[in-house]
Amino acid sequence: MTSFAIPTVETDRLILRAPKLSDLPRMEAFFASKRSAYVGGPRDAMACFTSLTSRIGHWAVRGFGLWHFEDKTTGTFMGWAGIIDAPGWHEPELGWSVMEDGEGKGYASEAVLAARDYVARHFGLGHLMSYIAPANDRSITMAKRLGAEFEREHSLMGKSCHIYRHPKVETV
Amino acid sequence: MATKNIPILETKRLVLRGPDAEDYAAFKATFASYRSRFMGGPLNPYETWMLYAAEIGHWTIRGYGMWMIHDKETDETYGMAGGWMPAAWPEKEIAWIIWPSAVGHGYALEAAHAARKYFYNELGWDGAVSYLDPKNLDSIRLAERLGAVKDKEAASVDGNDVVYRHPSAEQLANSQINDGIEMEISHYADPLFKPKGYALD
Numbered sequence: 001m002t003s004f005a006i007p008t009v010e011t012d013r014l015i016l017r018a019p020k021l022s023d024l025p026r027m028e029a030f031f032a033s034k035r036s037a038y039v040g041g042p043r044d045a046m047a048c049f050t051s052l053t054s055r056i057g058h059w060a061v062r063g064f065g066l067w068h069f070e071d072k073t074t075g076t077f078m079g080w081a082g083i084i085d086a087p088g089w090h091e092p093e094l095g096w097s098v099m100e101d102g103e104g105k106g107y108a109s110e111a112v113l114a115a116r117d118y119v120a121r122h123f124g125l126g127h128l129m130s131y132i133a134p135a136n137d138r139s140i141t142m143a144k145r146l147g148a149e150f151e152r153e154h155s156l157m158g159k160s161c162h163i164y165r166h167p168k169v170e171t172v
Numbered sequence: 173m174a175t176k177n178i179p180i181l182e183t184k185r186l187v188l189r190g191p192d193a194e195d196y197a198a199f200k201a202t203f204a205s206y207r208s209r210f211m212g213g214p215l216n217p218y219e220t221w222m223l224y225a226a227e228i229g230h231w232t233i234r235g236y237g238m239w240m241i242h243d244k245e246t247d248e249t250y251g252m253a254g255g256w257m258p259a260a261w262p263e264k265e266i267a268w269i270i271w272p273s274a275v276g277h278g279y280a281l282e283a284a285h286a287a288r289k290y291f292y293n294e295l296g297w298d299g300a301v302s303y304l305d306p307k308n309l310d311s312i313r314l315a316e317r318l319g320a321v322k323d324k325e326a327a328s329v330d331g332n333d334v335v336y337r338h339p340s341a342e343q344l345a346n347s348q349i350n351d352g353i354e355m356e357i358s359h360y361a362d363p364l365f366k367p368k369g370y371a372l373d
Contacts, residue, residue: 021233024259049259050226053233057225061193087217157218 004060007122009067011114014107016067016081019055023068023077027052030099038133039097058084064123066095069111071102078102081111083119083128088157094119094128094166096139109142116146120169127168131161140164178231179294181239183286184361186279188239191227191252195240198249198271199224207272210308230256236295238267241283250274253283255291255300262327266291266300266338268314278360280314285353288318292341299340301326303333312336317356319349 006018030036031043031051043051058065066082079098085091094116098108120126130148132139140162148164155161178190191199203213203220215223231237238254251270257263266288268280291297301323302315312334320336328335344350 018232019229045259050222053227053229053258054222054225056229056232057227058229060228061196061225087221 004063006056006059006065006067007118009114009118010072011110013072014069014078014111014114015072016069016111016114016118018059019052019066019068019080021052024048024052026077026099030097033100035097035100038136038139039095055080058086062092064092064119064125067111067115069107071107078107079111081108081115083115083123083125090154092125092128094130103138109146112142112146116166117169120171124171126171128166130164130166131156132164134160134162178237178239179290181286181290182244183282184357185244186250186282186286187242187244187247188253188283188286189242190231191224191238191240195249196221196224199252202251202269202271205272208269210305210311211269227252230258236264236291239283239287241270241279250277250279251283253280254287260329261303262329263301264291264297266302266318268311275310278357281317281353282357282360284314284318285357288338288344292344297341300338302336302338303329304336305332306334318353319344319347 009016027048028045031041031048033041036042055066062083062085064083064085066080066084068077068080070077077099079096079102081096082094084093084095094112096108096112096115102108116128119128129151130143131154132143143164147167151163151165153160154163181188200217200220202208203211203215203223205214208214227238234255234257236255238252238256240252241250242248243250249271251268251274253268254266256265256267266284268284270280288300291300302311302320304311304315306312315336319339323335323337326335326337339347339349
Protein backbone atom coordinates (compact mmCIF):
# COMPACT_ATOMS: atom_id res chain seq x y z
CA MET A 1 0.00 0.00 0.00
CA THR A 2 1.43 3.31 -1.07
CA SER A 3 0.75 5.73 1.72
CA PHE A 4 2.30 8.89 3.01
CA ALA A 5 1.31 11.88 5.09
CA ILE A 6 1.86 15.60 4.74
CA PRO A 7 1.69 17.22 8.18
CA THR A 8 -0.18 20.44 8.87
CA VAL A 9 1.66 23.20 10.74
CA GLU A 10 -0.03 26.22 12.29
CA THR A 11 1.54 29.59 12.99
CA ASP A 12 0.02 32.82 14.35
CA ARG A 13 -1.48 33.81 11.01
CA LEU A 14 -0.89 30.90 8.66
CA ILE A 15 -1.63 27.25 8.05
CA LEU A 16 1.03 25.21 6.25
CA ARG A 17 -0.63 22.24 4.58
CA ALA A 18 -0.55 19.89 1.60
CA PRO A 19 -0.84 21.43 -1.89
CA LYS A 20 -4.35 21.02 -3.29
CA LEU A 21 -6.15 21.38 -6.62
CA SER A 22 -7.84 24.67 -5.72
CA ASP A 23 -4.34 26.24 -5.38
CA LEU A 24 -3.81 25.78 -9.11
CA PRO A 25 -5.30 29.08 -10.43
CA ARG A 26 -3.11 31.16 -8.11
CA MET A 27 -0.07 29.02 -8.96
CA GLU A 28 -0.76 29.65 -12.64
CA ALA A 29 -1.06 33.40 -12.06
CA PHE A 30 2.20 33.38 -10.08
CA PHE A 31 4.09 31.35 -12.69
CA ALA A 32 2.78 33.56 -15.50
CA SER A 33 4.15 36.65 -13.72
CA LYS A 34 7.64 38.09 -13.41
CA ARG A 35 7.67 37.04 -9.78
CA SER A 36 8.46 33.51 -10.90
CA ALA A 37 11.62 34.51 -12.78
CA TYR A 38 13.91 33.52 -9.89
CA VAL A 39 12.14 30.26 -9.05
CA GLY A 40 12.00 28.36 -12.33
CA GLY A 41 9.27 30.35 -14.09
CA PRO A 42 7.53 31.19 -16.26
CA ARG A 43 5.50 27.98 -16.41
CA ASP A 44 2.33 27.29 -18.37
CA ALA A 45 -0.80 25.62 -17.01
CA MET A 46 0.47 22.13 -17.80
CA ALA A 47 3.80 22.74 -16.06
CA CYS A 48 1.97 24.23 -13.06
CA PHE A 49 -0.14 21.08 -12.77
CA THR A 50 3.02 18.98 -12.87
CA SER A 51 4.56 21.22 -10.18
CA LEU A 52 1.48 20.91 -7.98
CA THR A 53 1.31 17.13 -8.23
CA SER A 54 5.08 16.63 -8.00
CA ARG A 55 5.18 18.65 -4.77
CA ILE A 56 2.86 16.06 -3.25
CA GLY A 57 4.90 13.19 -4.73
CA HIS A 58 8.06 14.79 -3.31
CA TRP A 59 6.70 14.07 0.16
CA ALA A 60 6.00 10.48 -0.81
CA VAL A 61 9.46 9.89 -2.28
CA ARG A 62 11.61 11.87 0.20
CA GLY A 63 9.45 11.98 3.32
CA PHE A 64 9.52 15.80 3.31
CA GLY A 65 8.77 18.56 0.85
CA LEU A 66 7.07 21.89 0.27
CA TRP A 67 4.01 23.08 2.14
CA HIS A 68 1.50 25.45 0.63
CA PHE A 69 0.51 28.07 3.16
CA GLU A 70 -2.76 29.89 3.50
CA ASP A 71 -4.02 32.85 5.49
CA LYS A 72 -5.68 31.36 8.56
CA THR A 73 -8.60 33.77 8.59
CA THR A 74 -9.42 34.00 4.88
CA GLY A 75 -8.18 30.57 3.75
CA THR A 76 -6.44 32.23 0.79
CA PHE A 77 -3.43 30.36 -0.60
CA MET A 78 -0.51 32.78 -0.16
CA GLY A 79 2.64 30.88 -1.11
CA TRP A 80 4.86 27.92 -0.32
CA ALA A 81 7.75 27.02 1.95
CA GLY A 82 9.66 23.87 2.80
CA ILE A 83 12.22 21.49 1.38
CA ILE A 84 13.20 20.77 -2.20
CA ASP A 85 15.58 17.87 -2.85
CA ALA A 86 15.56 16.91 -6.52
CA PRO A 87 18.23 15.73 -8.99
CA GLY A 88 20.65 18.65 -9.46
CA TRP A 89 20.34 19.73 -5.81
CA HIS A 90 23.60 19.10 -3.93
CA GLU A 91 21.72 18.97 -0.61
CA PRO A 92 18.13 19.54 0.57
CA GLU A 93 17.14 23.18 0.14
CA LEU A 94 14.88 25.38 2.22
CA GLY A 95 12.83 27.21 -0.39
CA TRP A 96 9.88 29.57 -0.52
CA SER A 97 7.77 31.92 -2.61
CA VAL A 98 5.04 34.36 -1.70
CA MET A 99 2.19 35.66 -3.84
CA GLU A 100 2.21 39.34 -4.74
CA ASP A 101 -0.75 40.16 -2.49
CA GLY A 102 1.01 38.50 0.44
CA GLU A 103 4.23 40.44 0.20
CA GLY A 104 5.30 42.97 2.81
CA LYS A 105 3.28 41.34 5.57
CA GLY A 106 5.90 38.96 6.88
CA TYR A 107 3.98 35.92 5.68
CA ALA A 108 6.95 34.35 3.93
CA SER A 109 9.17 34.79 6.99
CA GLU A 110 6.51 33.33 9.23
CA ALA A 111 6.07 30.30 6.96
CA VAL A 112 9.80 29.73 6.45
CA LEU A 113 10.55 29.95 10.18
CA ALA A 114 7.81 27.43 10.93
CA ALA A 115 9.02 25.11 8.16
CA ARG A 116 12.68 25.45 9.21
CA ASP A 117 11.79 24.61 12.78
CA TYR A 118 9.50 21.71 11.84
CA VAL A 119 11.93 19.96 9.47
CA ALA A 120 14.73 20.27 12.03
CA ARG A 121 12.67 18.68 14.77
CA HIS A 122 10.89 16.02 12.68
CA PHE A 123 13.22 15.19 9.80
CA GLY A 124 16.62 15.96 11.29
CA LEU A 125 17.28 18.70 8.71
CA GLY A 126 18.80 21.14 11.15
CA HIS A 127 21.32 23.14 9.17
CA LEU A 128 19.80 23.98 5.80
CA MET A 129 20.79 26.21 2.95
CA SER A 130 18.80 28.15 0.36
CA TYR A 131 19.69 28.71 -3.28
CA ILE A 132 18.97 32.33 -4.15
CA ALA A 133 19.41 34.03 -7.51
CA PRO A 134 22.07 36.76 -7.13
CA ALA A 135 19.63 39.43 -8.38
CA ASN A 136 16.76 38.39 -6.11
CA ASP A 137 17.24 41.23 -3.62
CA ARG A 138 14.03 40.64 -1.70
CA SER A 139 14.79 36.99 -1.01
CA ILE A 140 18.34 37.83 0.01
CA THR A 141 17.06 40.47 2.41
CA MET A 142 14.60 38.02 3.88
CA ALA A 143 17.17 35.23 4.18
CA LYS A 144 19.52 37.59 6.07
CA ARG A 145 16.69 38.70 8.32
CA LEU A 146 16.12 35.03 9.15
CA GLY A 147 19.76 34.73 10.16
CA ALA A 148 21.09 33.09 6.97
CA GLU A 149 24.54 34.06 5.73
CA PHE A 150 26.15 34.00 2.30
CA GLU A 151 28.24 30.85 1.99
CA ARG A 152 29.42 30.61 -1.63
CA GLU A 153 28.54 30.88 -5.27
CA HIS A 154 27.02 27.86 -6.94
CA SER A 155 25.04 26.93 -10.02
CA LEU A 156 21.67 25.20 -10.20
CA MET A 157 20.31 23.79 -13.47
CA GLY A 158 22.79 25.86 -15.43
CA LYS A 159 22.00 29.16 -13.68
CA SER A 160 24.29 30.83 -11.23
CA CYS A 161 22.99 31.20 -7.70
CA HIS A 162 24.20 32.00 -4.21
CA ILE A 163 24.05 29.61 -1.32
CA TYR A 164 22.81 31.10 1.93
CA ARG A 165 23.30 28.97 5.03
CA HIS A 166 20.66 29.18 7.73
CA PRO A 167 21.54 29.09 11.42
CA LYS A 168 21.68 25.64 12.96
CA VAL A 169 18.39 24.79 14.62
CA GLU A 170 18.69 23.05 17.96
CA THR A 171 16.63 19.87 17.77
CA VAL A 172 16.65 18.89 21.42
CA MET B 173 -3.07 15.63 7.32
CA ALA B 174 -3.36 14.39 3.77
CA THR B 175 -2.91 10.68 3.30
CA LYS B 176 -3.37 8.80 0.09
CA ASN B 177 -3.88 5.09 -0.16
CA ILE B 178 -3.71 3.74 -3.67
CA PRO B 179 -5.75 0.59 -4.36
CA ILE B 180 -4.01 -2.60 -5.46
CA LEU B 181 -5.31 -4.48 -8.51
CA GLU B 182 -4.50 -8.09 -9.32
CA THR B 183 -4.76 -9.74 -12.71
CA LYS B 184 -3.76 -13.13 -14.02
CA ARG B 185 -0.05 -12.33 -14.26
CA LEU B 186 0.27 -8.86 -12.74
CA VAL B 187 -0.21 -6.81 -9.63
CA LEU B 188 -0.79 -3.08 -9.99
CA ARG B 189 0.36 -0.91 -7.09
CA GLY B 190 0.93 2.79 -6.54
CA PRO B 191 4.36 4.05 -7.68
CA ASP B 192 6.90 3.82 -4.85
CA ALA B 193 10.32 5.41 -4.47
CA GLU B 194 12.06 2.04 -4.96
CA ASP B 195 10.39 1.53 -8.36
CA TYR B 196 12.00 4.65 -9.81
CA ALA B 197 15.05 3.18 -11.59
CA ALA B 198 13.25 1.57 -14.55
CA PHE B 199 11.01 4.62 -15.00
CA LYS B 200 14.11 6.82 -15.09
CA ALA B 201 15.83 4.58 -17.62
CA THR B 202 12.74 4.52 -19.85
CA PHE B 203 12.25 8.30 -19.79
CA ALA B 204 15.92 8.84 -20.58
CA SER B 205 15.50 6.63 -23.65
CA TYR B 206 14.02 6.97 -27.13
CA ARG B 207 11.17 4.76 -25.92
CA SER B 208 9.67 7.84 -24.21
CA ARG B 209 9.44 9.91 -27.40
CA PHE B 210 5.64 9.63 -27.52
CA MET B 211 5.26 10.60 -23.85
CA GLY B 212 7.05 13.94 -23.96
CA GLY B 213 10.53 12.43 -23.56
CA PRO B 214 13.40 11.95 -23.50
CA LEU B 215 13.60 13.97 -20.29
CA ASN B 216 16.57 15.17 -18.24
CA PRO B 217 17.11 13.76 -14.70
CA TYR B 218 15.29 16.67 -13.01
CA GLU B 219 12.28 16.48 -15.33
CA THR B 220 12.10 12.71 -15.02
CA TRP B 221 12.16 12.85 -11.22
CA MET B 222 9.50 15.57 -11.15
CA LEU B 223 7.29 13.58 -13.53
CA TYR B 224 7.58 10.52 -11.32
CA ALA B 225 6.68 12.58 -8.24
CA ALA B 226 3.78 14.03 -10.25
CA GLU B 227 2.53 10.50 -11.02
CA ILE B 228 2.19 9.97 -7.26
CA GLY B 229 0.65 13.38 -6.56
CA HIS B 230 -1.87 12.86 -9.35
CA TRP B 231 -3.52 10.19 -7.19
CA THR B 232 -3.95 12.67 -4.34
CA ILE B 233 -5.22 15.47 -6.55
CA ARG B 234 -7.56 13.45 -8.81
CA GLY B 235 -8.36 10.37 -6.75
CA TYR B 236 -7.01 8.15 -9.52
CA GLY B 237 -3.76 7.85 -11.42
CA MET B 238 -1.12 5.57 -12.86
CA TRP B 239 -0.27 2.25 -11.26
CA MET B 240 3.13 0.58 -11.34
CA ILE B 241 2.81 -2.76 -13.13
CA HIS B 242 4.55 -5.62 -11.28
CA ASP B 243 4.99 -9.27 -12.13
CA LYS B 244 2.85 -11.18 -9.64
CA GLU B 245 5.55 -13.82 -9.09
CA THR B 246 8.82 -11.90 -9.22
CA ASP B 247 7.60 -8.35 -8.35
CA GLU B 248 9.69 -7.06 -11.26
CA THR B 249 8.21 -3.88 -12.82
CA TYR B 250 7.11 -3.79 -16.47
CA GLY B 251 5.75 -0.27 -16.86
CA MET B 252 2.81 1.85 -15.78
CA ALA B 253 -0.87 2.04 -16.66
CA GLY B 254 -3.92 3.84 -15.34
CA GLY B 255 -5.78 7.13 -15.46
CA TRP B 256 -4.23 10.47 -16.30
CA MET B 257 -5.68 13.95 -16.40
CA PRO B 258 -3.29 16.89 -16.18
CA ALA B 259 -4.44 20.48 -16.55
CA ALA B 260 -4.73 20.65 -20.36
CA TRP B 261 -6.55 17.32 -20.88
CA PRO B 262 -10.10 17.67 -22.26
CA GLU B 263 -11.18 14.27 -20.83
CA LYS B 264 -9.98 11.56 -18.51
CA GLU B 265 -7.37 9.44 -20.22
CA ILE B 266 -6.43 5.79 -19.92
CA ALA B 267 -2.67 5.74 -20.43
CA TRP B 268 0.19 3.24 -20.39
CA ILE B 269 3.93 2.96 -20.83
CA ILE B 270 5.88 -0.29 -20.97
CA TRP B 271 9.62 -0.48 -20.29
CA PRO B 272 11.54 -1.35 -23.50
CA SER B 273 12.62 -4.68 -21.99
CA ALA B 274 9.03 -5.80 -21.29
CA VAL B 275 7.29 -5.23 -24.64
CA GLY B 276 5.53 -7.98 -26.55
CA HIS B 277 3.98 -9.89 -23.66
CA GLY B 278 0.58 -8.21 -23.55
CA TYR B 279 1.31 -6.59 -20.17
CA ALA B 280 -0.05 -3.20 -21.23
CA LEU B 281 -3.24 -4.82 -22.50
CA GLU B 282 -3.71 -6.77 -19.27
CA ALA B 283 -2.95 -3.76 -17.05
CA ALA B 284 -4.99 -1.22 -19.04
CA HIS B 285 -7.94 -3.62 -19.17
CA ALA B 286 -7.83 -4.04 -15.37
CA ALA B 287 -7.43 -0.29 -14.83
CA ARG B 288 -10.37 0.53 -17.11
CA LYS B 289 -12.53 -2.04 -15.35
CA TYR B 290 -11.65 -0.47 -12.00
CA PHE B 291 -12.48 3.04 -13.22
CA TYR B 292 -15.81 1.88 -14.69
CA ASN B 293 -16.91 -0.43 -11.89
CA GLU B 294 -15.42 1.18 -8.77
CA LEU B 295 -15.14 4.87 -9.62
CA GLY B 296 -18.22 5.09 -11.84
CA TRP B 297 -16.56 6.49 -14.96
CA ASP B 298 -18.89 6.45 -17.98
CA GLY B 299 -16.06 6.37 -20.49
CA ALA B 300 -12.50 7.42 -21.23
CA VAL B 301 -10.17 8.32 -24.07
CA SER B 302 -6.52 7.78 -24.93
CA TYR B 303 -4.50 10.64 -26.46
CA LEU B 304 -1.97 9.07 -28.80
CA ASP B 305 0.75 10.28 -31.10
CA PRO B 306 -0.34 9.35 -34.64
CA LYS B 307 3.12 7.84 -35.18
CA ASN B 308 2.86 5.64 -32.10
CA LEU B 309 1.58 2.59 -33.96
CA ASP B 310 2.12 0.16 -31.07
CA SER B 311 -0.12 2.21 -28.80
CA ILE B 312 -2.73 2.78 -31.51
CA ARG B 313 -2.81 -0.97 -32.04
CA LEU B 314 -3.21 -1.49 -28.30
CA ALA B 315 -6.04 1.06 -28.12
CA GLU B 316 -7.78 -0.87 -30.88
CA ARG B 317 -7.26 -4.18 -29.09
CA LEU B 318 -8.92 -2.53 -26.07
CA GLY B 319 -11.91 -1.77 -28.28
CA ALA B 320 -11.19 1.97 -28.56
CA VAL B 321 -12.12 3.75 -31.79
CA LYS B 322 -10.60 6.89 -33.29
CA ASP B 323 -12.82 9.87 -32.46
CA LYS B 324 -12.27 12.61 -35.03
CA GLU B 325 -14.78 14.96 -33.41
CA ALA B 326 -13.30 14.93 -29.91
CA ALA B 327 -10.97 17.69 -28.73
CA SER B 328 -7.33 16.64 -28.60
CA VAL B 329 -4.74 17.88 -26.13
CA ASP B 330 -2.90 20.20 -28.50
CA GLY B 331 -3.72 19.18 -32.04
CA ASN B 332 -0.67 16.94 -32.41
CA ASP B 333 -2.38 13.88 -30.95
CA VAL B 334 -5.25 11.64 -32.02
CA VAL B 335 -8.13 10.76 -29.72
CA TYR B 336 -9.15 7.13 -29.28
CA ARG B 337 -12.45 6.69 -27.47
CA HIS B 338 -12.80 3.64 -25.29
CA PRO B 339 -16.03 1.66 -25.24
CA SER B 340 -18.27 3.11 -22.52
CA ALA B 341 -18.89 1.24 -19.29
CA GLU B 342 -22.24 0.17 -20.70
CA GLN B 343 -20.82 -0.94 -24.06
CA LEU B 344 -18.07 -2.92 -22.37
CA ALA B 345 -20.16 -4.78 -19.81
CA ASN B 346 -20.80 -8.38 -20.93
CA SER B 347 -19.70 -7.52 -24.46
CA GLN B 348 -17.85 -9.42 -27.15
CA ILE B 349 -15.12 -6.78 -26.87
CA ASN B 350 -14.63 -7.70 -23.24
CA ASP B 351 -14.60 -11.43 -23.97
CA GLY B 352 -12.14 -10.91 -26.81
CA ILE B 353 -9.76 -8.93 -24.61
CA GLU B 354 -9.88 -11.56 -21.90
CA MET B 355 -9.32 -14.31 -24.44
CA GLU B 356 -6.27 -12.49 -25.81
CA ILE B 357 -4.89 -12.01 -22.29
CA SER B 358 -5.40 -15.71 -21.55
CA HIS B 359 -3.49 -16.55 -24.71
CA TYR B 360 -0.54 -14.50 -23.52
CA ALA B 361 -0.69 -16.33 -20.22
CA ASP B 362 -0.52 -19.61 -22.16
CA PRO B 363 2.54 -19.36 -24.48
CA LEU B 364 1.13 -22.05 -26.76
CA PHE B 365 -1.37 -19.51 -28.08
CA LYS B 366 0.93 -16.48 -28.06
CA PRO B 367 -0.10 -14.18 -30.92
CA LYS B 368 2.62 -13.54 -33.47
CA GLY B 369 3.20 -11.27 -36.41
CA TYR B 370 2.50 -7.70 -35.32
CA ALA B 371 3.92 -5.04 -33.06
CA LEU B 372 2.57 -5.46 -29.57
CA ASP B 373 2.67 -3.80 -26.20
